[in-house]
Amino acid sequence: MGMTMTQKILAKKAGLDSVVAGQLIQAKLDIVMGNDITTAVALKEFQKTGASEVFDKEKVVIVLDHFTPNKDIKAAEQCKSCRTFAYDMGVKNFFDVGKAGIEHALLPEQGIVVPGQAIIGADSHTCTYGALGAFSTGIGSTDMAIGMATGEAWFKVPSAIKFNVIGKKQSHVSGKDVILHIIGMIGVDGALYRSMEFTGEGIAELTMDDRFTIANMAIEAGAKNGIFPVDEACLAYTKAHATKAYEVFEADDDAEYDEEIIIDLSTLEPTISFPHLPDNTRTIGEVGEVIIDQVVIGSCTNGRLDDMKIAADILRGKQVAEKVRTIVIPATQEIYLDCIKLGYVEDFINAGAIFSMPTCGPCLGGHMGILAAGERCVSTTNRNFVGRMGHVESEVYLASPAVAAASAIAGKIADPRNI
Amino acid sequence: MNAKGMVFKYGDNVDTDVIIPARYLNVSSGEELAKYCMIDIDADFVNKAKTGDIIVATKNFGCGSSREHAPLAIKCAGISCVIATTFARIFYRNAINIGLPILECDEAANDIENGDEVSVDFDSGIITNITKDKTYQAQPFPEFMKAIMAAGGLVEQTKERVKG
Ligand code: SF4
Numbered sequence: 001m002g003m004t005m006t007q008k009i010l011a012k013k014a015g016l017d018s019v020v021a022g023q024l025i026q027a028k029l030d031i032v033m034g035n036d037i038t039t040a041v042a043l044k045e046f047q048k049t050g051a052s053e054v055f056d057k058e059k060v061v062i063v064l065d066h067f068t069p070n071k072d073i074k075a076a077e078q079c080k081s082c083r084t085f086a087y088d089m090g091v092k093n094f095f096d097v098g099k100a101g102i103e104h105a106l107l108p109e110q111g112i113v114v115p116g117q118a119i120i121g122a123d124s125h126t127c128t129y130g131a132l133g134a135f136s137t138g139i140g141s142t143d144m145a146i147g148m149a150t151g152e153a154w155f156k157v158p159s160a161i162k163f164n165v166i167g168k169k170q171s172h173v174s175g176k177d178v179i180l181h182i183i184g185m186i187g188v189d190g191a192l193y194r195s196m197e198f199t200g201e202g203i204a205e206l207t208m209d210d211r212f213t214i215a216n217m218a219i220e221a222g223a224k225n226g227i228f229p230v231d232e233a234c235l236a237y238t239k240a241h242a243t244k245a246y247e248v249f250e251a252d253d254d255a256e257y258d259e260e261i262i263i264d265l266s267t268l269e270p271t272i273s274f275p276h277l278p279d280n281t282r283t284i285g286e287v288g289e290v291i292i293d294q295v296v297i298g299s300c301t302n303g304r305l306d307d308m309k310i311a312a313d314i315l316r317g318k319q320v321a322e323k324v325r326t327i328v329i330p331a332t333q334e335i336y337l338d339c340i341k342l343g344y345v346e347d348f349i350n351a352g353a354i355f356s357m358p359t360c361g362p363c364l365g366g367h368m369g370i371l372a373a374g375e376r377c378v379s380t381t382n383r384n385f386v387g388r389m390g391h392v393e394s395e396v397y398l399a400s401p402a403v404a405a406a407s408a409i410a411g412k413i414a415d416p417r418n419i
Numbered sequence: 420m421n422a423k424g425m426v427f428k429y430g431d432n433v434d435t436d437v438i439i440p441a442r443y444l445n446v447s448s449g450e451e452l453a454k455y456c457m458i459d460i461d462a463d464f465v466n467k468a469k470t471g472d473i474i475v476a477t478k479n480f481g482c483g484s485s486r487e488h489a490p491l492a493i494k495c496a497g498i499s500c501v502i503a504t505t506f507a508r509i510f511y512r513n514a515i516n517i518g519l520p521i522l523e524c525d526e527a528a529n530d531i532e533n534g535d536e537v538s539v540d541f542d543s544g545i546i547t548n549i550t551k552d553k554t555y556q557a558q559p560f561p562e563f564m565k566a567i568m569a570a571g572g573l574v575e576q577t578k579e580r581v582k583g
Contacts (some may be wrong), residue, residue: 024563041447041487048574050581067445072444124485124509138486140513146577154563188432189479193508222479224508277432364441364484385436385483387459 002158002252005227006195009135009249013118021159021256030117030134032147033061033101036068038122038140040078042087045145054089055151061093061121062086063113066360071367101332101358102255103214104128104300109332112250114238115230116247120144120153132238133230133248133296137318138219158224160195161186162257165202167266172416174310175210176302176380176400179217180271182263184281192222194258197251199229202265208237209306216301217382220278229264272378272413273398276386283320284415290397295320295408296389297401298329299363302380305335312344314405314419315351317376321411326350326353327369333358351410365389371396378407420568422499422520425470427457428533429465433476433508434483447488449495456492470497475531477503481510482540487517494519501576502546502557504520504528510578518572522546524557541568548557 003011003018011019015026026144034042039062046054060080062281067075079096088093093112100106104125109376114386115133122144129136139153147153163182167294183190196218198211206214211228218226228234230248238246269283297303297311308330320326328348330336340343348355362369363381371377371390376397379389384396400409402416409419437460439452447454457464474493480503481489490513493501500520514521520541527546531537535550544559560568570576 024561034494037444038485038487041491044447045574072445078445078447082544122485122487124483126485138485138509140485140488140490140509140516142516142573143512146516146573149581188482189505189507192479192505194442219509222482222507366441383483384435384437385434387440388436392459 001256002254004195004255004257005197005249005251006135006160006225007157008156009116009118009253010157019157019158023157025155025157026152027118027155028122029059029147029151029153029390031059031061031112031119033107033119033121034144035066035123036064036079036082037066038144040179041141042144042148043081044147045142049145049149051149054091054148057090057092060069060091060148061107062091063095063106064097064100064407065102066364067366068100068359069097099333102300102303102360105304105331105335108132109214109241109334109393111242111244114242114244114246115234116249120147124219126218127223127225128212128300130215130218130225130227131208133228133234134323135225135227137225148398158193158195159258160197161191161258162261163196163198163225164260165198165200165263165265167202167264168205169265169268172270172402173268174400175206175213177268177271178263179214180273180281180398181219181268183217183278184271186221188220188277188279189222191218193257196221196223196226198227202263203228203231205265207306209304212304213301220382226246232251250335270400270403270415272403273384275384275395275397278382278384278398284403287413290376290413291320292378292407292412293375294371295324295326295403295404296362296369296370296377296379296381297359298331299381300331301382302401303329303331303335305338307380308335308339308344310401311405312347314402314416315353316347318351318409320352320408324408324411326408327356327362328353329356329359329361331358378404378413380404421539422471422473423538424473424499426471426473426475426531426533427468427533428531429460429474429476431478432482433460433480435481435486435489436483438481439486444486444488449491452488452492453495456496465496468496468498471499472497473537474498474501475528477528478505480506485509487513487556490514490517490519491558502527515567516573518568520568522557523554524555527555527557530555
């Protein structure tokens with residue numbers, strides 16, 4: 001029986017000729033990653049295993065991005081414990097303030113992630129790297145600890161849903177609208193335990209940044225991973241960012257899928273997730289009047305250069321509404337610099353937005369943009385759960401950078417075509 | 420291995436942000452996290468929960484973040500078992516890895532009500548609703564996971580391996 005792309009990678013990493021859905025395997029890992037919140041727990045568990053060193057100094061990656069620059073004393077203590085651990089262990093890919101950016105934008109940009117790898121990260125959005133044709137999934141701190149000690153992890157081989165992407169998207173539609181549309185269609189547990197495998201001629205219409213955004217939110221549909229084929233665009237990205245060896249895997253022609261869903265890009269509209277679940281979606285025409293207090297443009301979902309460009313193009317020469325605090329956060333230092341060089345920073349500041357250093361910050365209600373009771377925020381992040389960005393009575397509306405920028409100007413959720 | 424206690428019942432899609440909000444993630448000790456367990460969905464939970472009590476919920480329990488702080492807070496709050504229709508996969512993994520017993524059983528998840536007294540036999544997967552005098556059959560754990568749980572979690576199991 002044929003294997004899906006994910007199954008083929010897993011079989012190879014487990015040293016097996018083939019695997020089937022449901023099989024429990026032990027697989028070798030190419031990358032084990034953690035952030036300041038999850039590494040702080042993992043390093044304690046690592047010590048308990050009795051291991052005295054990490055399995056490979058190149059393959060362990062630690063990024064301090066969530067509560068950094070340290071937001072309070074407790075966060076400072078956590079970061080300090082991660083820092084001490086990283087230096088004691090000689091971790092080569094350790095990213096502290098100054099080098100750090102949001103992990104899921106940083107790892108591909110730094111060439112740490114390449115096609116064909118098996119990656120675990122103690123952060124649920126580790127599924128982002130599936131955009132590069134890698135098997136990549138979020139795990140918890142104990143798995144990270146064991147991964148760092150042994151270079152292996154246990155997996156249950158997933159079955160898959162095939163998304164056949166066709167058509168060409170309209171100019172105001174981006175990867176965010178594609179994935180919000182899909183989550184709205186299949187639900188927050190629509191792909192539970194399974195892979196989301198994207199194929200089809202429409203993939204060529206998606207930029208790498210679109211694909212990162214789509215793979216990033218596979219977890220919001222409950223998926224184990226999301227994965228894209230390795231095509232010309234993917235190889236061009238890989239060669240521009242990485243020097244290490246990569247491997248291209250393809251699904252077998254007779255691979256079995258639980259179901260096949262056709263996504264016609266040409267039919268998609270700007271899509272917004274209303275509180276308090278990502279699957280509570282409406283297209284822009286169905287939104288009605290939603291007055292807002294804050295806009296956040298950033299995160300591992302939409303803090304890349306494409307996203308900054310889209311927002312800058314809309315905000316250039318305009319003013320954000322008087323009552324809307326607009327916070328723009330590039331995901332990495334490199335994107336930050338590009339925004340300076342390309343003049344986007346001036347566009348944002350002249351429009352009345354603030355432009356911050358890279359951090360997760362408000363995305364998880366950490367710092368730099370917490371909401372008060374009753375406040376509403378349009379955000380390009382990925383979760384709108386109760387209390388995600390602050391008070392339990394605040395509300396988060398998930399949207400694309402285009403919708404977020406247009407909404408900042410209008411003071412309410414707005415269609416980018418009308419700005 | 421068995422569990423017995425009073426049930427706290429919740430609905431679909433209980434996410435990790437309501438189980439333990441990010442504002443408390445600047446600490447990593449289980450005891451400290453347990454003080455805020457379930458705070459954004461049930462502010463009274465920590466005052467009412469007793470050692471041995473059981474959480475029952477319906478679909479997709481623990482969706483969202485990979486924070487192991489969520490199952491850890493539940494375990495350290497004294498909860499002996501979580502029963503749900505389905506679990507989000509990272510939560511499922513984390514619970515197994517840290518040794519928090521969890522069971523998937525649609526019938527039990529739908530039938531059991533808040534405040535019911537329930538007991539669980541992990542070997543057989545039989546859940547007994549003492550209040551309603553009913554039993555439900557959950558899938559028992561595969562051997563692979565039983566071994567992790569029996570060792571006291573993945574770290575304990577790996578210790579043996581590291582020693583070689
Ligand atoms: S930007 Fe948000 S979702 Fe992404 S890693 Fe940071 S906290 Fe998590």
